[in-house]
Amino acid sequence: MDITLKRKTRKNTVIPGFSLTLGYTMLYLSIIVILPLSMIFFNTLSMSWNDFYETITHPRVIASYKVSFGTALIAGAINVVFGTVIAWVLVRYHFPGKRIIDGLVDLPFALPTAVAGIALTTLYAPNGWIGQFFPFKIAFTPLGIIIALTFIGLPFVVRTVQPVLQNISKEIEEASASLGATQFQTFRKVIFPQLFPAIITGFSLAFARSLGEFGSVVFIAGNMPMETEITPLIIMTKLEQYDYVGATAIATVMLVTSFFLLFLINFIQWFSNRKFNRN
Amino acid sequence: MIAPLKINKETSMSMSHSSTKSYSLQESAITKWTLIIISLLFLLLFLILPLLSIFVMAFEKGWETYIASITEPDALSAIKLTLIVAIIVVPLNAIFGLVAAWAITKFSFKGKNFLITLIDLPFAISPVIAGLIFILLFGAGGYFGEWLLQHNLKIVFALPGIVLATLFVTFPFIVRELIPLMQMQGITEEEASISLGASGLKTFLLVTLPNIKWGLLYGVILCNARAMGEFGAVSVVSGHIRGMTNTMPLHIEILYNEYQFTAAFAVASLMSILAIVTIIIKNLIEWKAKNV
Amino acid sequence: MSIQIQQVSKSFGTFHALNDISIDIESGELIALLGPSGSGKTTLLRILAGLESLDEGVIRFDGQNITNVHPKERQVGFVFQHYALFRHMTVFDNVAYGLKVRPRKTRPPKAEITKKVNELLSLVKLENLANRYPSQLSGGQRQRVALARALAVEPKVLLLDEPFGALDAKVRKELRRWLRKLHNEFHVTSIFVTHDQEEALDVANRIIVMNNGKIEQIGSPEEVYEHPKNPFVYNFLGNVNLFKGRLHNGKLTQGQLEVNVESLHGSYEEAVGYVRPHEIHIEKVQVDNETVGAKIVHIHVVGPIVQIELRREDTGEYLEAEITKEHYKKLIVNKGDVVFIRPKQLKVFIPEDFSI
Numbered sequence: 001m002d003i004t005l006k007r008k009t010r011k012n013t014v015i016p017g018f019s020l021t022l023g024y025t026m027l028y029l030s031i032i033v034i035l036p037l038s039m040i041f042f043n044t045l046s047m048s049w050n051d052f053y054e055t056i057t058h059p060r061v062i063a064s065y066k067v068s069f070g071t072a073l074i075a076g077a078i079n080v081v082f083g084t085v086i087a088w089v090l091v092r093y094h095f096p097g098k099r100i101i102d103g104l105v106d107l108p109f110a111l112p113t114a115v116a117g118i119a120l121t122t123l124y125a126p127n128g129w130i131g132q133f134f135p136f137k138i139a140f141t142p143l144g145i146i147i148a149l150t151f152i153g154l155p156f157v158v159r160t161v162q163p164v165l166q167n168i169s170k171e172i173e174e175a176s177a178s179l180g181a182t183q184f185q186t187f188r189k190v191i192f193p194q195l196f197p198a199i200i201t202g203f204s205l206a207f208a209r210s211l212g213e214f215g216s217v218v219f220i221a222g223n224m225p226m227e228t229e230i231t232p233l234i235i236m237t238k239l240e241q242y243d244y245v246g247a248t249a250i251a252t253v254m255l256v257t258s259f260f261l262l263f264l265i266n267f268i269q270w271f272s273n274r275k276f277n278r279n
Numbered sequence: 280m281i282a283p284l285k286i287n288k289e290t291s292m293s294m295s296h297s298s299t300k301s302y303s304l305q306e307s308a309i310t311k312w313t314l315i316i317i318s319l320l321f322l323l324l325f326l327i328l329p330l331l332s333i334f335v336m337a338f339e340k341g342w343e344t345y346i347a348s349i350t351e352p353d354a355l356s357a358i359k360l361t362l363i364v365a366i367i368v369v370p371l372n373a374i375f376g377l378v379a380a381w382a383i384t385k386f387s388f389k390g391k392n393f394l395i396t397l398i399d400l401p402f403a404i405s406p407v408i409a410g411l412i413f414i415l416l417f418g419a420g421g422y423f424g425e426w427l428l429q430h431n432l433k434i435v436f437a438l439p440g441i442v443l444a445t446l447f448v449t450f451p452f453i454v455r456e457l458i459p460l461m462q463m464q465g466i467t468e469e470e471a472s473i474s475l476g477a478s479g480l481k482t483f484l485l486v487t488l489p490n491i492k493w494g495l496l497y498g499v500i501l502c503n504a505r506a507m508g509e510f511g512a513v514s515v516v517s518g519h520i521r522g523m524t525n526t527m528p529l530h531i532e533i534l535y536n537e538y539q540f541t542a543a544f545a546v547a548s549l550m551s552i553l554a555i556v557t558i559i560i561k562n563l564i565e566w567k568a569k570n571v
Numbered sequence: 572m573s574i575q576i577q578q579v580s581k582s583f584g585t586f587h588a589l590n591d592i593s594i595d596i597e598s599g600e601l602i603a604l605l606g607p608s609g610s611g612k613t614t615l616l617r618i619l620a621g622l623e624s625l626d627e628g629v630i631r632f633d634g635q636n637i638t639n640v641h642p643k644e645r646q647v648g649f650v651f652q653h654y655a656l657f658r659h660m661t662v663f664d665n666v667a668y669g670l671k672v673r674p675r676k677t678r679p680p681k682a683e684i685t686k687k688v689n690e691l692l693s694l695v696k697l698e699n700l701a702n703r704y705p706s707q708l709s710g711g712q713r714q715r716v717a718l719a720r721a722l723a724v725e726p727k728v729l730l731l732d733e734p735f736g737a738l739d740a741k742v743r744k745e746l747r748r749w750l751r752k753l754h755n756e757f758h759v760t761s762i763f764v765t766h767d768q769e770e771a772l773d774v775a776n777r778i779i780v781m782n783n784g785k786i787e788q789i790g791s792p793e794e795v796y797e798h799p800k801n802p803f804v805y806n807f808l809g810n811v812n813l814f815k816g817r818l819h820n821g822k823l824t825q826g827q828l829e830v831n832v833e834s835l836h837g838s839y840e841e842a843v844g845y846v847r848p849h850e851i852h853i854e855k856v857q858v859d860n861e862t863v864g865a866k867i868v869h870i871h872v873v874g875p876i877v878q879i880e881l882r883r884e885d886t887g888e889y890l891e892a893e894i895t896k897e898h899y900k901k902l903i904v905n906k907g908d909v910v911f912i913r914p915k916q917l918k919v920f921i922p923e924d925f926s927i
């Protein structure tokens with residue numbers, strides 16, 4: 001009796017440490033992530049609906065949603081195009097310096113966002129190395145935010161598309177060619193459909209990161225209310241004015257959006273795995 | 280039966296001439312180089328020039344100014360604080376990563392996928408919010424604020440707050456590298472070790488750990504880079520007290536906002552070197568893992 | 572469609588994959604390209620499909636030079652070793668692919684494509700799985716989809732690269748029989764690559780044995796099995812016992828064994844006699860010098876055939892003999908017994924035969 005019970009709880013494995021490791025995992029996760037995060041919702045619940053609604057729909061806040069969403073969307077789209085091209089080039093071609101380029105793609109992951117922020121601002125400022133060649137302002141406009149978010153999001157697209165592209169076997173393309181398809185048909189009908197879930201996943205990851213990004217954007221944005229003020233900056237400003245309640249309300253909106261995105265990403269991955277990779 | 284056809288040398292010569300490759304299964308050279316040039320231009324504008332500009336700006340006023348910028352007391356204390364934070368945060372998250380990956384990959388239990396999603400959460404959350412939640416908990420008006428004040432303990436606007444916010448932000452980095460790796464390796468080796476009489480800890484140290492050491496190191500350097508470079512979350516909880524609660528990224532921000540560009544880029548160049556080293560180590564590990 | 576392969580050579584860097592290969596294949600043949608890995612058989616198949624370019628030589632389909640024709644215009648059906656199915660397409664869409672990608676002028680109308688695909692699916696007995704994805708199929712089913720996909724474009728030539736390599740023994744046997752049946756119905760010229768001699772002997776009506784980028788022998792299954800042209804073919808097709816000895820005056824001598832070899836005259840210090848296990852006769856008493864004593868090491872009964880492993884008393888070499896169960900029952904031998912073995916058909920090769 002005793003033995004069968006024990007076997008059941010241990011799921012028939014001889015490997016020890018289940019309760020210890022799972023217990024520690026839950027404890028640490030609760031202290032560092034769950035408990036602090038739940039504060040947002042507790043604090044929001046203590047607000048009245050009217051206060052909450054008014055805070056999150058204040059014109060300046062609404063404008064910040066538009067800036068954040070719009071720029072993240074455009075940057076994501078840019079990265080989908082160029083990230084896919086870069087992944088393609090890195091997987092399929094050989095050219096001098098390829099290894100260095102491949103490594104460099106990770107720079108936005110490794111470089112502190114504040115450093116990226118000041119570097120991009122200096123480059124794209126009206127008198128900067130790149131900015132001087134443009135007749136219009138890039139830094140301190142929404143364009144600048146898009147530049148920073150493109151920088152931040154690039155590796156997400158490249159690094160999700162790259163392995164998928166690598167795993168598309170040469171045989172598949174040969175099969176397509178021997179069945180009479182042109183090169184363009186092979187790309188459109190065979191390669192692209194297999195890349196598509198990865199491209200969407202990469203886009204979502206970059207987009208989610210861009211929505212919350214602060215360090216690289218805050219320098220280049222110019223932070224003009226109603227024009228180039230991103231949502232995380234509004235939270236920051238409210239905190240500096242000790243308006244914790246207002247900050248929390250807006251944070252709730254951002255969190256719900258993030259959770260939704262996370263759910264969407266998992267769903268896409270689950271869906272594409274289910275469809276093509278059974279067994 | 281058909282005998283192999285014999286052709287005289289002359290025709291065979293002319294044939295070999297005509298058989299130069301006239302079609303290709305790969306894209307044409309024009310497509311290839313167009314795509315390569317587009318990629319390189321894009322990377323030049325978005326990655327290479329920004330990286331280059333940091334060093335150019337840092338050395339704009341010469342070597343001496345550079346050295347002075349990174350050795351002035353506030354800069355040194357920022358470097359020290361950044362290192363302290365990383366030294367505390369990285370091992371804590373490494374231990375968590377190993378423990379959680381063990382629980383998740385060596386056993387099957389209900390709600391595993393949900394647990395993984397929870398672990399991923401900090402990836403999806405704005406760093407500003409990551410800072411905010413600790414203010415809500417430990418700040419002056421927070422849940423524990425009163426109690427902390429009475430006991431004269433400081434979390435927010437002090438080292439513990441910075442550590443907590445950094446822990447939160449870098450939470451998934453190591454465990455996320457370990458889970459797929461350990462999943463792939465399965466449990467047969469551990470079972471073999473246990474059946475040969477080794478204890479759980481011995482099994483972990485002698486069997487599991489050697490198999491995942493590169494993955495662990497990979498996670499550790501990524502976690503370290505983010506821990507040292509975190510800006511948003513730390514910015515919220517630090518209070519920007521010069522020489523006290525300023526990490527390197529915050530120090531860069533202050534210098535930049537005070538128009539001390541050269542000094543800002545000098546400190547930034549240190550962090551860029553860290554980033555480059557991180558990328559190099561990452562590639563070495565990838566190369567190593569592939570060639571083992 | 573008939574195929575002429577004329578003096579084809581191909582190198583990858585310094586590796587000569589194919590060395591001056593010439594083969595004529597008649598319309599409607601079912602050919603096996605047999606050889607060990609690295610023998611060039613897959614390279615040759617890929618060159619026929621146009622997936623690989625050649626360095627020298629000419630390929631003709633029905634007399635027409637197609638050496639520089641793109642694979643998509645060769646009307647060749649290629650079945651890949653690992654099937655290469657499009658995993659994001661259903662079974663139906665996989666089979667329909669070759670028809671759907673045709674230029675608008677030659678593309679059949681939708682209804683016709685549907686009809687054609689359904690016909691092919693019922694031919695490969697997969698009509699019920701049309702809407703499944705490749706990942707939901709077993710290995711044998713995937714192989715059949717790959718075959719149906721290749722047949723959909725009505726190829727003039729069907730090329731199969733190790734078609735049964737990745738399947739388990741039972742499915743493999745079934746598919747072999749089925750491929751032969753299919754070939755009998757369609758009469759499309761078919762070439763398949765294999766390293767499995769049994770497969771080649773079982774399915775093909777002509778076998779091309781390849782090694783090191785060269786052709787060792789071309790012939791019907793009986794020919795290559797019964798009359799191997801050289802030591803390589805002997806070794807590669809079926810088990811064989813070696814008798815390494817001295818050849819003098821039409822006699823091969825090794826240890827206490829002396830065998831008459833009529834076909835070869837002259838003297839050679841190093842000649843090798845080849846004998847298949849079923850061509851070794853076992854006798855209980857010694858009648859002449861053409862037998863040699865050997866101790867039975869192991870007896871293995873597999874259905875109607877009995878495999879006997881022996882150790883020669885004079886040289887200590889191991890031999891394998893195969894006798895029928897009937898014969899075995901009459902013989903009454905046991906493990907440990909010393910018997911006398913007689914090589915009934917000894918094919919002797921002299922050093923020059925090896926140096927090709």
